[in-house]
Structures are given as structure tokens and as C-alpha cells.
Amino acid sequence: MVQLKQQTYTTYLQNQFDLDGDGALTSFMTRQRGELMLGGRVNLNVLAQQYGAPLEVVYTPQITTQVSRMQAWAAQARASSAYPGRFLYAYATKANFAAEAVETALRAGVHYETSAAADVTIARSLYRQGLLPTDRLICCNGSKEPNYLEAIRGLRLDGCTNVIPVLDDLAELEALLDTSAPLRFGVRERAAGNRDGRHPGNDRFGLTSAEIEVAAERIANSQHDLVLYHAMVGSQIEDEAHFLATLRESVAGYCRLRRRVPSLRYFNFGGGIPTAGYRLDFAFDYAGFLTRLMHEIKATCAAYDVPPPDLIGEFGRYTVATHSVYLLEVGAVKAGQPGEPDWYLINGSMMVTLPDALLVEGQEFVIFPLTDWDRPVRPVRLAGRRTCDSDDVYPRPDAPPLMLPDTGAGLVLAICGVGAYQQMISGRGGAHHCLSPEPGRVIISELDGRLQTRYVPQQDQASIMELLGYQPQRFPVPLEIERRTPVPVMARRRLAQRPSRQARASAQME
Ligand SMILES: Cc1ncc(COP(=O)(O)O)c(C=O)c1O
Missing domain, CATH: 3.20.20.10 (Alanine racemase)
Structure with missing residues (x-):
């Protein structure tokens, strides 16, 4: 236990998965200069800073990569x-x-x-x-x-x-x-x-x-x-x-x-x-x-x-599966029962976001923190703060806990592997468990070699209520208070240099 506390997230990945925390982490995710890059081109740290979390990042060129890799393997x-x-x-x-x-x-x-x-x-x-x-x-x-x-x-x-x-x-x-x-x-x-x-x-x-x-x-x-x-x-x-x-x-x-x-x-x-x-x-x-x-x-x-x-x-x-990532933020930490890992309460719902975690025995998802890789790791479980459901946890109680930086509140997590089935099972655009709204979505696609970004705002509560048959509400649901996670100085500098919101949207990819 003492030894675990001294491990940083980086050394944990080294010891456990032989990954050195720089360069390729998986076939779809790399880490460059301390920031997570989806498909080598989309900087998730910058997107989290720009749009906040929760956020879904959809990067369609990853689909093209998957297809062409398989075509090449088949040709071979x-x-x-x-x-x-x-x-x-x-x-x-x-x-x-x-x-x-x-x-x-x-x-x-x-x-x-x-x-x-x-x-x-x-x-x-x-x-x-x-x-x-x-x-x-x-x-x-x-x-x-x-x-x-x-x-x-x-x-x-x-x-x-x-x-x-x-x-x-x-x-x-x-x-x-x-x-x-x-x-x-x-x-x-x-x-x-x-x-x-x-x-x-x-x-x-x-x-x-x-x-x-x-x-x-x-x-x-x-x-x-x-x-x-x-x-x-x-x-x-x-x-x-x-x-x-x-x-x-x-x-x-x-x-x-x-x-x-x-x-x-x-x-x-x-x-x-x-x-x-x-x-x-x-x-x-x-x-x-x-x-x-x-x-x-x-x-x-x-x-x-x-x-x-x-x-x-x-x-x-x-x-x-790999072209889409959810960015979810730890909003609070709740102590676990004695001898059990603490809870990282995240601003979403695990069971809505990752229904297969409930439906498919042993289903896992690759999860990375966006920051704090040099902080000590601690064993935690994630719990969806936007439902009050005892099943809204990940990993499941019978699976080992996650090892994540001990940062607690403010830590943003990239939940990977969610592009297949998860949204089709949970539904897109409907009324979800505990009225949890769908997060904003950034859709990045490629046209004639250029990346283009489209932003779809978070689902609004009024339309969810309408779906459920309510009259327009006299008392609107309070808006989320905007919070931003701290970003490394390098990323802040790059953001500051961006000329316009539109240009920023394409610039964060390279
Ligand atoms: C007939 C058929 N083909 C293909 C698939 C896709 O499977 P997978 O997601 O494992 O590639 C399915 C999935 O249920 C299927 O039923």
C-alpha cells in the first residue's frame, strides 16, 4: 500500500503496462509534451480547456485510419x-x-x-x-x-x-x-x-x-x-x-x-x-x-x-470504438467505506455513458487522466454524480479499482473506446436516467485534407422535459456554473495565441 502511494501515474503505467507516458499509449492515443492527442492530431487537453467537461469528442478521421489499417493488413x-x-x-x-x-x-x-x-x-x-x-x-x-x-x-x-x-x-x-x-x-x-x-x-x-x-x-x-x-x-x-x-x-x-x-x-x-x-x-x-x-x-x-x-x-x-472519447470531470471525492477505495464523483453518468459496463460481463474501457501524471496514484472507483443509482459506478464492485492521480476534484478523465454501441444503446438525444443531459459534442471531420470542427451544445433541460410531456417550465433548471480545469502553462500560451474562436477550433488539432 505504501509503495502504491509513492507511485506516480507515470510510473504506474510504466510498471503495469510498460508505457513510458510519452508517445504512443495505444493505437489511437498518444501523449505529446504532456498532453493527450487523439489520433495523433486532436489535443484533448486543449479541448477540455476550451469547451469544458463533460464533453464528447468525435474524431472521424480515426475511422478512416481503422479502415485503411485493416485494408493494408488484409493486403499483406x-x-x-x-x-x-x-x-x-x-x-x-x-x-x-x-x-x-x-x-x-x-x-x-x-x-x-x-x-x-x-x-x-x-x-x-x-x-x-x-x-x-x-x-x-x-x-x-x-x-x-x-x-x-x-x-x-x-x-x-x-x-x-x-x-x-x-x-x-x-x-x-x-x-x-x-x-x-x-x-x-x-x-x-x-x-x-x-x-x-x-x-x-x-x-x-x-x-x-x-x-x-x-x-x-x-x-x-x-x-x-x-x-x-x-x-x-x-x-x-x-x-x-x-x-x-x-x-x-x-x-x-x-x-x-x-x-x-x-x-x-x-x-x-x-x-x-x-x-x-x-x-x-x-x-x-x-x-x-x-x-x-x-x-x-x-x-x-x-x-x-x-x-x-x-x-x-x-x-x-x-x-x-476508438474515434470517440468522453471527457468527464471529477467534481468531488467521497470517502469509501473502511478498506475500500474512495469514490471519484464525476459530472456525468457512467451507466448512461458506458451502458456496456453494466450489460457485458467484464467490460472495460481505457481511461486516462488529462493532467497530473506526475502525481501519486490512488485506487478509486468512479461514480456518476448525475444519477442517484447504486449501479452508476465504474469499475463494477467485483472488478479491481482504477489507479488514478490523487488530484481529486478538477481532474478531467478521457474515457476511450466509447464510439461503438454505447450511444446506440443509451440513445442519442432522448431523456436519460435522472434527466442527465447529454454533454456537448465536438465533431471533428476531415474534408480535402483539412480538419473541420462542429460543436453541438449540451442537450438542454427544457427539451428533455418536453419529451417527457411537461409544459415549458416556469423555473428553468439552473445553468451549470462554468468551471475550467487548470491547464499546463504551455497549453495556456498556445490558447492565448489563438486569433479567433473559429480558427481555434481547427488549430487545436495539430
Ligand atoms: C451480423 C453481425 N455482423 C457484425 C456485427 C458487428 O460485430 P462487431 O462489433 O464485433 O464487429 C454484429 C454485431 O452484433 C452482427 O450481429
């Missing part, structure tokens, strides 16, 4: 395994439907994966605008209610030949068979869903092998084609060997079907590729995984004497 894998098929990167839009995320991913060259009727509607509108080019595949997954099926049919009849309904049920096939234009179908293998026993709930998706046979037969006797075999193992699979071993039987399933269905040409392993946004000790050899997967597929295809398929991955959290 194809070269070293001499894989003849193509590698197609699809973005699983369910991870983050925000227009800035979807449009950035599309500009980076991704194909599209949908999960709902509204999702297809968005795709159709992007298709109409030319933002979703005609050569991109649109794989439609999930159980399909009639409106989802209608949306798919509508998109196909709009001329989109690359929309691929991936059958989750034979009834979906029956509903779509009479579509007047030829459709390209996929089948989702049900067995892949929980072959490893680690993903109960995933095995509700898809068709049994007997149902796949029926689907193949029905499609063969129609004007449509069966082109895709989908086998998804799970999400955030960090054990490469296990990922590959679990896919092995699905690849054989593809090959068996391919022998009878010559139109089959895509093997889609769905999601599962992990993000670096959750743990500082994260390691995954993406290129190595793809190389081994391509080797395996090639060998299995050779054994079955069928051509290797084009390989599709549907990247959700890998694409977007």
Missing part, C-alpha cells in the same frame, strides 16, 4: 498467403449509426452491413445520393420483420443489385422469392453462433444445415442466386487461435455447399474482430489472424476442390 495477408480471393471490409452500422460515422466509413471504401428496416432506409438514401456507390455490397442481417423485408425489396427495385438479404429464417426467403428483380441471397449458418459455447444468445441467428439445404434448393429453382455464406462467431474475440478454430467448421460448411451451388462466392465471418479501445494491455495480431485465416480457407477449399471465396468481415466495434 493476401500476399503472404497467396490468397486468390478478394478481401471486402464491411462496416456494421449498428455499432454507430451517426451520419458522420457511416459517411466517413463509406468514403474510406467500406461495404455496408444492415440490421434493421431503418438501416436499409438509410442505405437506400445514401445509395440514391451516390454516397453508397453501386459496387458496394449491402449485407442485410438479423431476423427480418415485414418492414425490413419490404425495405430490402424496395432497395433492390431501386436498382441496387448488390443488396444481399442474409437469410435468418426460411420464412424470409418465402417472402422475398416473388421479388420481380433477381436477388442475391446469403445464408447464415446457425451453428457458428455458439459453436464455442461462449456466446449463448448468438445461436438464435441463422439456419440449421438442413434449412440451408432447403434454402439452396428453393433459390436454385428461382430466378435468384445464392452467393454468400455467413458464419459469425461472436464479438471482441481476442483469442486468435480460438477465433480460427471456431471458424474452421464453418469454412468446411461453405465448401460443402459450394460444391453444389456454383454461384456461391463470398465467405462472411461477420463481426468479432476486436478493438484496442477497452484495455491497455490489448494485443491482437490482425495481419497474422487474416493470414492464418486465408491459409486455412485456401487449404480447406483445395481439399474440397472448390475455388477460395472472397472474404468479407463486418467490422463494428473495430471500426468506430
Whole structure:
């Protein structure tokens, strides 16, 4: 305990994670001259000073980086395994439907994966605008209610030949068979869903092998084609060997079907590729995984004497988890129970901001303090001050506490890895737990090589109340008293030199 108290945050990171506190901390975060930089370009310390916390920082070029890194690893894998098929990167839009995320991913060259009727509607509108080019595949997954099926049919009849309904049920096939234009179908293998026993709930998706046979037969006797075999193992699979071993039987399933269905040409392993946004000790050899997967597929295809398929991955959290960060400030410290860590009470809600911390067992997020890396660390738990809920804590009571500088009130934390699923689960723009308003949001995007910033102010309380059916309030909710955290002298000087608010918005990125 005595030894822990003497550790600074910097030495803690050195001892625990072999990070020296300068330069790269993760694949998306660096520290330069004592300040945290998202994607190497966005200075979070300066943004916290400029806009205050709580704040959401959305940096869409990180999405482009994620996509191009994966494309490069796949190119490397194809070269070293001499894989003849193509590698197609699809973005699983369910991870983050925000227009800035979807449009950035599309500009980076991704194909599209949908999960709902509204999702297809968005795709159709992007298709109409030319933002979703005609050569991109649109794989439609999930159980399909009639409106989802209608949306798919509508998109196909709009001329989109690359929309691929991936059958989750034979009834979906029956509903779509009479579509007047030829459709390209996929089948989702049900067995892949929980072959490893680690993903109960995933095995509700898809068709049994007997149902796949029926689907193949029905499609063969129609004007449509069966082109895709989908086998998804799970999400955030960090054990490469296990990922590959679990896919092995699905690849054989593809090959068996391919022998009878010559139109089959895509093997889609769905999601599962992990993000670096959750743990500082994260390691995954993406290129190595793809190389081994391509080797395996090639060998299995050779054994079955069928051509290797084009390989599709549907990247959700890998694409977007790291492009967005919450900046939350410790407002007060409350003593823990005897023998327990103290509470850092933060100006937000952990359960609204990070719902997966409650929903997914063992879910973590990478968290850095913006300042005070030379101060001693102390074990703490974070508690959302804007709700009065005993579940509004992070880490969960059964997980070890966080080690953070002992600064207490005024310390601003960067909560990373929040760009995937968190907002989609909590909702965006609604009424949240204890009427906690959504923080202001800075959206930084890149156009023609230049960074642009858009600021969306904190959600206002009056509109939240209106959503809940109240008349406009006679007594407005008191505004937050503006507080600013101290910033290092260097950052203050740089801020002082900024000519205008507008110019500042772009200047903080470099
Ligand atoms: C069919 C399908 N594809 C892709 C994904 C994205 O998964 P991940 O976020 O692990 O990449 C999901 C997630 O639930 C999914 O259901």
C-alpha cells in the first residue's frame, strides 16, 4: 500500500503496462509534451480547456485510419498467403449509426452491413445520393420483420443489385422469392453462433444445415442466386487461435455447399474482430489472424476442390470504438467505506455513458487522466454524480479499482473506446436516467485534407422535459456554473495565441 502511494501515474503505467507516458499509449492515443492527442492530431487537453467537461469528442478521421489499417493488413495477408480471393471490409452500422460515422466509413471504401428496416432506409438514401456507390455490397442481417423485408425489396427495385438479404429464417426467403428483380441471397449458418459455447444468445441467428439445404434448393429453382455464406462467431474475440478454430467448421460448411451451388462466392465471418479501445494491455495480431485465416480457407477449399471465396468481415466495434472519447470531470471525492477505495464523483453518468459496463460481463474501457501524471496514484472507483443509482459506478464492485492521480476534484478523465454501441444503446438525444443531459459534442471531420470542427451544445433541460410531456417550465433548471480545469502553462500560451474562436477550433488539432 505504501509503495502504491509513492507511485506516480507515470510510473504506474510504466510498471503495469510498460508505457513510458510519452508517445504512443495505444493505437489511437498518444501523449505529446504532456498532453493527450487523439489520433495523433486532436489535443484533448486543449479541448477540455476550451469547451469544458463533460464533453464528447468525435474524431472521424480515426475511422478512416481503422479502415485503411485493416485494408493494408488484409493486403499483406493476401500476399503472404497467396490468397486468390478478394478481401471486402464491411462496416456494421449498428455499432454507430451517426451520419458522420457511416459517411466517413463509406468514403474510406467500406461495404455496408444492415440490421434493421431503418438501416436499409438509410442505405437506400445514401445509395440514391451516390454516397453508397453501386459496387458496394449491402449485407442485410438479423431476423427480418415485414418492414425490413419490404425495405430490402424496395432497395433492390431501386436498382441496387448488390443488396444481399442474409437469410435468418426460411420464412424470409418465402417472402422475398416473388421479388420481380433477381436477388442475391446469403445464408447464415446457425451453428457458428455458439459453436464455442461462449456466446449463448448468438445461436438464435441463422439456419440449421438442413434449412440451408432447403434454402439452396428453393433459390436454385428461382430466378435468384445464392452467393454468400455467413458464419459469425461472436464479438471482441481476442483469442486468435480460438477465433480460427471456431471458424474452421464453418469454412468446411461453405465448401460443402459450394460444391453444389456454383454461384456461391463470398465467405462472411461477420463481426468479432476486436478493438484496442477497452484495455491497455490489448494485443491482437490482425495481419497474422487474416493470414492464418486465408491459409486455412485456401487449404480447406483445395481439399474440397472448390475455388477460395472472397472474404468479407463486418467490422463494428473495430471500426468506430476508438474515434470517440468522453471527457468527464471529477467534481468531488467521497470517502469509501473502511478498506475500500474512495469514490471519484464525476459530472456525468457512467451507466448512461458506458451502458456496456453494466450489460457485458467484464467490460472495460481505457481511461486516462488529462493532467497530473506526475502525481501519486490512488485506487478509486468512479461514480456518476448525475444519477442517484447504486449501479452508476465504474469499475463494477467485483472488478479491481482504477489507479488514478490523487488530484481529486478538477481532474478531467478521457474515457476511450466509447464510439461503438454505447450511444446506440443509451440513445442519442432522448431523456436519460435522472434527466442527465447529454454533454456537448465536438465533431471533428476531415474534408480535402483539412480538419473541420462542429460543436453541438449540451442537450438542454427544457427539451428533455418536453419529451417527457411537461409544459415549458416556469423555473428553468439552473445553468451549470462554468468551471475550467487548470491547464499546463504551455497549453495556456498556445490558447492565448489563438486569433479567433473559429480558427481555434481547427488549430487545436495539430
Ligand atoms: C451480423 C453481425 N455482423 C457484425 C456485427 C458487428 O460485430 P462487431 O462489433 O464485433 O464487429 C454484429 C454485431 O452484433 C452482427 O450481429
